[in-house]
Amino acid sequence: MSAAILPPSKTQYLTVPETAKDKASLKSFDKAEVAKHNKEGDLWIIVDTAVYDVSKFADMHPGGSHVLLQVAGKDATEAFFGMHRSEVLTKYSRYLIGTIAGDKPQIVLPTNGTLSPVPYAEPTWLSEGFKSPYYRDSHRSLQKAMREFVDAEVREDAQMHEKDGKRPTVELVQKMGSPDMNLNAMRLGPSKLLHGKKLFGGVKPEEFDYFHEMIISQELVRAGARGYADGLQGGMCIGLPPVMNFGSDELKQKVIPDVLAGKKFISLAITEAFAGSDVAGLRTTAKKTPDGKHYIVNGTKKWITNGNFSDYFSAAVNTGNGLSMLLIPRGEGVETKLIKTSYSTTAGTAYITFDNVKVPVENLLGKEGKGLFVVLSNFNHERWAMCCGSVAGSRLIVEECMRWAHQRKVFGKALINQPVIRAKLAAMIYKIEGLQAYLENVTFQMCHMTYAQQADLLAGPIGLLKTACTRAAGEIADDAVQIFGGRGITQNGMGGIIEMFQRTQKFDAILGGAEEVLADLGVRQASRKMPKAVL
Ligand code: HEM
Secondary structure, rough: OOOOOHHHHOOEEEEHHHHOOHHHHHHOOOOHHOOOOOOEEEEEEEEEEEEOOOOHHHHHHHOOOHHHHHHHOOEEEEHHHHOOOOOHHHHHHEEEEEEEOOOOOOOOOEEOOOOOOOOOOOOHHHHHOOOOOOOHHHHHHHHHHHHHHHHHHHHHHHHHHHHHHHOOOHHHHHOOOOOOHHHHHHOOOOHHHHOOOOOOOHHHHHHHHHHHHHHHHHHHOOOHHHHHHHOHHHOOOOOOOOHHHHOOOOOOOEEEEEEEHHOEEEEOOOOOOOOOHHHHOOOOEEEEEEOOEEEEEEEEEEEEEHHHHHEEEEEEEEOOOOEEEEEEEEOOEEEEEEEOOOOOHHOOOOOEEEEEEEEEEEHHHOOOOOOOHHHHHHHHHHHHHHHHHHHHHHHHHHHHHHHHHOOEEOEEEEEOOHHHHHHHHHHHHHHHHHHHHHHHHHHHHHOOOHHHHHHHHOOHHHHHHHHHHHHHHHHHEEEEEEEHHHHHHOOOOOHHHHHHHHHHHHHHOOOOOOOOHHHHHHHHHHHHHOOHHHH
């Protein structure tokens, strides 16, 4: 891998008046003119040199009209930024009527695709002045394209469905799967599926590596909706690889193109109420019919991501001679119902019952009784992908805390002036910086190892990395809530992202292998490689 050392993509920021839809209609006022509009029904305020006529809005203001009347006709900048995210200004720009003549706005807002200027909000390789040996031009162009795509097309859908609990918009998934983007296929890592395809961000199929995949995962996290992140093809990322790697050619032909195009949906159905990480304890059975042409499947599955809207289930079943993997299409005898978990039902997390489901033997994935191998074969990749998301999620929290610590004033000064707050920020920062470096090292190894080498050498390190990520996420969530106070446990407003994170960070500590199991795996693997000679 060549060490391309390029400057990060340019950032672009606009002042609030510059983002107004109808800039031409904005007028120029002096402060004395604004001061005249200081009562109910005629209420103007100034926020960062922009003048808002909130006369009609006052009664609808979620914080009440009283607080607005207190600053009527005045500069309310400080009061405003103690209570709101800056995005509120663009969302309500319809009340913007002008600017204060001669004053220069201080607040700037990012345009779509922009890198954050907040220190530690971006990984080192995207921070101005820093270098990294891992990333080439194609990584940078993909990152830029992904950031723009998430800002322009994913975030709104994510925020809407995180709240209403409905599945991610199918048209968006189909767009991601279109021949112009092929983003769904890219989310499955470097594979034959990419050959000859046009890839998003101008990446050439032959240069696509795990760093590209990491960029996709980390950028999607910036939509700030944990349930939605799993809802948006989380099932495909783990449910399709068993078909890709162990299905017959006919099965692949039938299933893969439709799933990648977003016409059909798939999930991985392993866990049961009876068994989570203990895969050997599964009770779903598949018995062959006397003519040997079908399996009859009976049993249940629980916590199946995307299960509620999936057309296919890559399911672990007991075939009497051990565990086997079977692709079960939705049909007679398959029932799914939503489970309400701590995150949004947009993820489609389901409880599934298989009641005498007839499945053709051709749907067997791999060999009968050798399903454990199929299950294990994608575990490293799945866990590594979860690490990518977890680190990016934690980083988003650091960004939020940095902003808030500088914005929020208590006891007459900004929070950042309190040593106890700085100590919490320091602990957050060194955790994410350490974890991103750890992740990049593991990713680099993945890029340079065969599949067999990865299985031999990386299962332990990835298990430990995932444990480190999720332990850190727990501590970061805890510190973030303390920094945000009541807002950290309130879903709307300033602390919304913190609240979401503290409520959902545990998903990564449980899904894809429980934290304790993976930590133990890491040490057991190391122990197995311990040379006798040094004892
Ligand atoms: C252009 C002017 C304003 C707009 C469009 C606006 C909009 C909003 C919105 C959308 C919320 C809901 C929470 C959120 O999404 O952040 C809110 C809450 C609130 N606003 Fe405003 N606001 C404005 C000005 C002000 C000013 C000047 C003050 C104080 C003097 C204020 C005080 C509050 C308070 C106290 C809350 C409740 C916060 C909480 O529950 O923690 N607002 N405002």
